[in-house]
Amino acid sequence: DAKTTQPPSMDCAEGRAANLPCNHSTISGNEYVYWYRQIHSQGPQYIIHGLKNNETNEMASLIITEDRKSSTLILPHATLRDTAVYYCIVRVGYRDDKIIFGKGTRLHILP
């Protein structure tokens, strides 16, 4: 699986949009971008994934650059409950295969 690079930590004011960047310059054509988050003391939680197009669900939006070498996870209206470690992962989709977690970005939502 391709390696990802994320900032170790970020701050965001409550109610504002949180934009979390991820670099994956060695991504292969058949690899998807996935985002998970881990709230303190809980198991990781799937957020969203995408291949080429931008994606949106009830939790977040995922913006993938045209060259697919980077992406941004957007939490449109951050709340205190969004304080967590966010992991960006690239892997081949539609496979029952392992996830390799990096260090992620620790997002602090400030009241």
Add this chain to the structure above:
Amino acid sequence: DAGVIQSPRHEVTEMGQEVTLRCKPISGHNSLFWYRQTMMRGLELLIYFNNNVPIDDSGMPEDRFSAKMPNASFSTLKIQPSEPRDSAVYFCASSGTGAHEQYFGPGTRLTVT
């Protein structure tokens, strides 16, 4: 659905004792994963099963660790004998065929003294 169920949630044991962690995946899911999380090493995959068959156990640290999946609804991770460096949070996750997401359980916090 109750989600992935793990037991016990907390386990404190003495060095040298046998420890068994249990996991019940989401009904209908055919892949099951065991992860370990520590401050030093982060989240790391230990082993995963597909249709009850171990596919990749390269993350199992040593022979003291063993995992089984006797049927589609139950898996165990056993440590014998346990050591203080095994102290960690152990997560179980499951996923369905062709599914993109893995669903994680709440974890078992293991402390070996």
